[in-house]
Amino acid sequence: MRLLAVLWLSVGLVGCASTGSPQRSEEGLIDARAKISMGRCDTKLVADLRKHPVPELDQQAAYVCLQQGEVKAVEALLEDYQQRHVEPPHPDYSAYLLTLAQYARFEMAAEDDVLRLKEGRKLHAQFADFVRRFPDSDYRTEIAPRLHELLEGMAAAEYRLALTAAEAGDREGGRQRMDYVARYYPHTESGREARAWLERLQEE
Structure with missing residues (x-):
């Protein structure tokens, strides 16, 4: 079920831009950084990073998700990496x-x-x-x-x-x-x- 949920995210969130306030944006990134540091991969992590483009966090989160076998999450984070970010590292x-x-x-x-x-x-x-x-x-x-x-x-x-x-x-x-x-x-x-x-x- 978790893999199916991430698949839905990979389809539904492609091309989405951040529309929240700066405060909400920072809250999403704080939550994402915390999950990455704890080695957690879930659909909200993917969603937060799709909304708030920080290429380094995409890669760090993808590595965490890969370790947990969450293949669809990795793909959702990285398949359009070079399109979503301007000259990403x-x-x-x-x-x-x-x-x-x-x-x-x-x-x-x-x-x-x-x-x-x-x-x-x-x-x-x-x-x-x-x-x-x-x-x-x-x-x-x-x-x-x-x-x-x-x-x-x-x-x-x-x-x-x-x-x-x-x-x-x-x-x-x-x-x-x-x-x-x-x-x-x-x-x-x-x-x-x-x-x-x-x-x-x-x-x-």
Whole structure:
């Protein structure tokens, strides 16, 4: 329910500007700073920061929310970071936190291989976009190990789907999927297992 509430905020509050009095604005920021310092992430925190543009607080709050697995809150705070703020600081850090949020989505789909592949493709695109947009960012060094984990996870999902197809009687569909794993994930554990599976199939 909390994630659904944050999703509503991410849609409903985009583009909103602060319309309250300076006193109310300061009260909202005081409350936001207090929650960040206590490591709390909730919908009011997101709403307060959407109303009162302070880019540094957006990033600090997004980090807190990410630690709690509140992916939609992270996205609500940072997806339009560069549009809501004028020349905001550290745009690469915001983009990096967004890739981590998508990585969390990928991990949360561990029990659903089809969904895992869907989220994995989105994450792969975000990794590529990050490297293209921020070639000199210090956070690039964090991308490589996560990209390796992503490819291993996607290959494993494809391999399981191939086995499921073959065991369900769709031997040709399973073979095609195994060939895809072996071809496009050659350096992963599942890629090696797919090649071995295909070799056994040829021997039959």
